Each structure stands twice: as C-alpha cells, then as structure tokens.
Amino acid sequence: MSQQLDPTTKVLDKPIAQWVEEFPKLQELIDLQPSTWFNPNVQPAAQALPDVGLTREDIDDAAARLKRFAPLFMELFPETKKTEGILESPLVAVPDQQAAIGERYGSHMPGQLWAKLDSELPISGSIKARGGIYEVLKHAEDLAIEAGLLSLDDDYRILASERMHKFFSGYKVAVGSTGNLGLSIGIMSAALGFDASVHMSADARQWKKDKLREHGVHVYEYESDYSVAVASGRKEAESDPTAYFVDDENSSTLFLGYAVAARRLAGQLKTMDITVDSEHPLFVYLPCGVGGGPGGVAFGLKTEFGDNVHCIFAEPTHAPCMYLGVLTGAHNAVCVQDFGIDNLTAADGLAVGRASGFVGHAMQHLLDGFYTIDDDELYRLIALLDHTSNIDIEPSSSAGFAGPWRVMQDAEYRDRMGLTDERMCNATHIAWATGGSMVPREEMRSYIEKGMALL
Structure with missing residues (x-):
C-alpha cells in the first residue's frame, strides 16, 4: 500500500493535490495501480539526439574498446571463448509466450514477440555485464596507459599477468547497487586485481552478496534503499x-557500455532477416531501475x-x-517516497526511488512511453515464460513482456505516431530480459512456483 498522504503535503513547495491536478496520471502511480503513459513530448530522433550530449562516435569508441579487451575475456573467463571474447546475448522468438500472454490478456497481439536474453550474458548474467564491466575496463585501461604499462596496440592479455594484478591491487573500485550492477563490477574488478567494494541496498538478494564475497569483494549491507547505498559508496x-x-x-561511461548493445542487436536482426523501417516498426520494452541500462540501450537504438x-x-x-520524473519534468528533484510510494518490490533490480537526472534529461524526448506493472504479474510472466519457452529469468526481467499489450490498448498513441493497423501487423516487439541466469536453482524454482500459483 502507498502511504495515505495529506493532499496538502508539499513536494518542491507545491501541494500534492496540485501535482495531481497538473499530471492526472500521477494519481495512478500514488494508488499503486498499473499505469501507462505515452509521452506527448517525444520528438524526432534527429531533433532530440543532440540533447544526449553523446554521439555515434562515442559508441564506436566504446565498441572498439570492448573489442580490444576480447582476448583478455577469453583468458579470464573461458566461457567467453565460444564468442571470441565478445559479451553478447541471444535474441530469440517466443511465439508460444506471445500466444499465452494474449490469451491471458484476452487480446491477440499483431506482429512478432522476441526476447533479448541479457539474462544469459556471460560473467554476471545480466544487462549490467554491458555497462558495469565496460566501465571497469575503461578505468583499468586508463590507469595502465597512464602508468606506461599498456598501449592500444598491445595484446590485452597482458592485463591478466601477475605484474598487472599487483598494479591494480593498489587501486579501489566502489559502487552502490541493488544487486546486478554490483555483481558485474565486483566480479570484473576482482578478476583484474582491484580492491573492490559493493554497497548493497536492502532489496539485494542474499545470493548476490554471497557470490560477490566468494570473489573476494567487500560487501557492505544497508537497511535502506538504493539511494543510500549509492551515497555511501560515493562517500x-x-x-x-x-x-x-x-x-x-550519472555515468556516461556506463551509458555508452549499454549503448553498444543496440549495434549488436542491429546485426542480430539483420541475421534473422527482420526489416526495421517505417512500414516495419520496432518496439523495445526495457525494464527500468535508476535508468542507466535502459537509457543507454535506448540511446543506441535511436542512433x-x-x-x-x-x-x-x-x-x-x-x-x-523514471515514469514519475519524466511525467512531471522534475526528474531527480523528486523521488517516489515524496508521493507516499514505498519503493518496496520483488523486482530488486528496479527498486529505485529516485531516477538518474542525467538519463531523464538526456532521454525525455526520445522515449515513447512508460508503464508500471505489479509484482504478482511479474511472477506470472516468469512462470508463463518458463512453461511456454523453457526460459528462466528473474522478476525484474519479465516487466517488458506486458509492453506490447499496453501499446495495443492505446489507440490515441498509435494514431499520433502513425502506427496503422498494417504497420502493427509488420511490427517486431522485443522484451529485454535483463537478468536471471545466475539465480540459484532453488530460488528460481520458487519464483516459478509462485507465478504458477498466481496464474
């Protein structure tokens, strides 16, 4: 339940009643009701991309850096040998999941539903393997080049040497996390030799803390939410x-690591002979916590x-x-708790009360919309995916699967965007499954059993 707030309570010197009057959708958020809002301020990509402050060339630079590190990945993480050290995830069609959700929601969805399985990314089993690992690599490269121990033409396997391990051990890496970002940064930092610390919020799952400690990472636990963990790590x-x-x-480096995913996805779509143009629109549904991962991927997709x-x-x-911040235009100046929303959810990776101001401002004119989904539905969607497609993901990862039906429920949005019935029949829908392959089997079984019971 959200707290019962006095409507005269002020947020940023404005009574909540006035906020709701200006932004009627806010009442649905306060009431914890599943809500959908399609952004009337979305602009053409050519007009809005410059607001991001980053360019296609910045993504090129990030992609090239990940390529330089590929030999090192194969050395440190043998499971990456089968992709020549490139960290990438499968794109799979899920027609049976599409049919099952359609039956559940009582409406057929035109077009095709796919799942982007970042749940299967190597090393840390989540989308955070993109941004988190990339930022650690960039920091390591910067330090090694500055110390005269590495040049861009070197074989980066030298970074796995005892000499480099000893060099990196003189440096610390810290992060605040609800779980998956901490896993990716902790595992990668420790593998290189850094003294790594992860500050974990109350939402973080115990197994994630245990796995980090197995890798020799210092784990600090907090009874508060994500914002407190981040503040402690920063301090x-x-x-x-x-x-x-x-x-x-606030990290543009993390953001660029995520953005590389879009380039890889473009290649996968081409391989699958999937056309993306004005007559064949692409819809991508991205689970969102603080916003860095989905924001970076969305930026890359728009480029x-x-x-x-x-x-x-x-x-x-x-x-x-993020829905709250972009809807009101207040971004990180407000948090969900200001409006009596408790920030308590089974979707631990999404349990964030205050959105990234950097991502909100950068992406506010590039995002088509936002929707909320309740925890019980996340579990139901996990169970359906396991049953229909034999794919297992964690609760936060299933949020994207409801997206296509929210689009189909809003004729005003589709009309405004020129999404005719014919175009929707040609559409490709991708639910970005953000994590889950490292979840212990017993825990995963409990998720699926809970979802089946709810169904």
Whole structure:
C-alpha cells in the first residue's frame, strides 16, 4: 500500500493535490495501480539526439574498446571463448509466450514477440555485464596507459599477468547497487586485481552478496534503499585518492557500455532477416531501475534506427521513479517516497526511488512511453515464460513482456505516431530480459512456483 498522504503535503513547495491536478496520471502511480503513459513530448530522433550530449562516435569508441579487451575475456573467463571474447546475448522468438500472454490478456497481439536474453550474458548474467564491466575496463585501461604499462596496440592479455594484478591491487573500485550492477563490477574488478567494494541496498538478494564475497569483494549491507547505498559508496571513494566510484546515477561511461548493445542487436536482426523501417516498426520494452541500462540501450537504438524504433520503459508499481520524473519534468528533484510510494518490490533490480537526472534529461524526448506493472504479474510472466519457452529469468526481467499489450490498448498513441493497423501487423516487439541466469536453482524454482500459483 502507498502511504495515505495529506493532499496538502508539499513536494518542491507545491501541494500534492496540485501535482495531481497538473499530471492526472500521477494519481495512478500514488494508488499503486498499473499505469501507462505515452509521452506527448517525444520528438524526432534527429531533433532530440543532440540533447544526449553523446554521439555515434562515442559508441564506436566504446565498441572498439570492448573489442580490444576480447582476448583478455577469453583468458579470464573461458566461457567467453565460444564468442571470441565478445559479451553478447541471444535474441530469440517466443511465439508460444506471445500466444499465452494474449490469451491471458484476452487480446491477440499483431506482429512478432522476441526476447533479448541479457539474462544469459556471460560473467554476471545480466544487462549490467554491458555497462558495469565496460566501465571497469575503461578505468583499468586508463590507469595502465597512464602508468606506461599498456598501449592500444598491445595484446590485452597482458592485463591478466601477475605484474598487472599487483598494479591494480593498489587501486579501489566502489559502487552502490541493488544487486546486478554490483555483481558485474565486483566480479570484473576482482578478476583484474582491484580492491573492490559493493554497497548493497536492502532489496539485494542474499545470493548476490554471497557470490560477490566468494570473489573476494567487500560487501557492505544497508537497511535502506538504493539511494543510500549509492551515497555511501560515493562517500567512501571521495575520501581515498586511489578509489574510483562507478556512479550509476550519472555515468556516461556506463551509458555508452549499454549503448553498444543496440549495434549488436542491429546485426542480430539483420541475421534473422527482420526489416526495421517505417512500414516495419520496432518496439523495445526495457525494464527500468535508476535508468542507466535502459537509457543507454535506448540511446543506441535511436542512433541505429531513428524514428523507426519505439523505446518504452517498464517499472514496478512500487518504484516508478523514471515514469514519475519524466511525467512531471522534475526528474531527480523528486523521488517516489515524496508521493507516499514505498519503493518496496520483488523486482530488486528496479527498486529505485529516485531516477538518474542525467538519463531523464538526456532521454525525455526520445522515449515513447512508460508503464508500471505489479509484482504478482511479474511472477506470472516468469512462470508463463518458463512453461511456454523453457526460459528462466528473474522478476525484474519479465516487466517488458506486458509492453506490447499496453501499446495495443492505446489507440490515441498509435494514431499520433502513425502506427496503422498494417504497420502493427509488420511490427517486431522485443522484451529485454535483463537478468536471471545466475539465480540459484532453488530460488528460481520458487519464483516459478509462485507465478504458477498466481496464474
């Protein structure tokens, strides 16, 4: 339940009643009701992309850096040998899941539903393997080049040497996390030799903390939410000149690591002979916590496909921070708790009360919309995916699967965007499954059993 707030309570010097009057959708968020809002301020990509402050060339640079590190990945993580050290995930069609959800929601969805299985990314089993690992690599490269221990032409396997391990051990890496970002940064930092610390919020699953400790990472636990964990990690790093803080709320480096995913996806779509143009629109549904991962992927998608891709963020009813920030235009100046929303959700990776101001401002004119989904429905969608497709993901990962039906329920949005019935029949819908392959079997079984019981 959301707290019962006095409507005269002020947020940023304005009574909540006035906020709701100006933004009627806000009442649905306060009432913890599943809600959908299609952004009337979305602009053509050519007009809005410059607002991001990053370019296609920046994504090229990130992609080239990941390529330089590929030999090192094969050395440190043998499971990456089968992809020549490129960290990438499968794109799979899920027609049986599409049919099952359609039956559940009582409506047929035109077009095709696919799943982008970042749940199967190597090393840390989530989308955070993109941004988190990339930022650690960039920091390691910068340090090694500055110390004269590496050049861009070197074989990056030298970074796995005892000499380099000893060099990196003189430096610290810290991050605040609800779980998956901490896993990716902790595992990668420890593998290189960094002294790694992860500050975990109350939502973080115990197995994620245990796995980090197995890798020799310092784990600090907090009874508060994500924002407190981030603030503590930032504070630790500020007082130590050898420490580097990975700032999930503001990092353009993380953002670019995620953006590379769009280029890889473009290649996969081409391989599958899937056309993306004005007559064959692409819809991508991205689960959103603080916003860095989905924001970076959406930025990359817009540089690849322009106005032919429609990016939509999905959040839990109890933690709709990006929806709230963009809807009101207040971004990170407000948090969900200001409006009596408790930020308590089974979707641990999405349990964030205050959105990234950087992502909100950068992407507010590039995102088609937002929707919220309740925890019980996340479990039902997990169970359906397991039953129909034999794919297992964690609760936060299933949020994207409801997206196509939210699009089909809003004729005004489709009319405004020129999404005719014919175009919708040609559409490709991708639910971005953000994590889950590292979840212990017993825990995964409990998720599926819960979902089946709810169904």
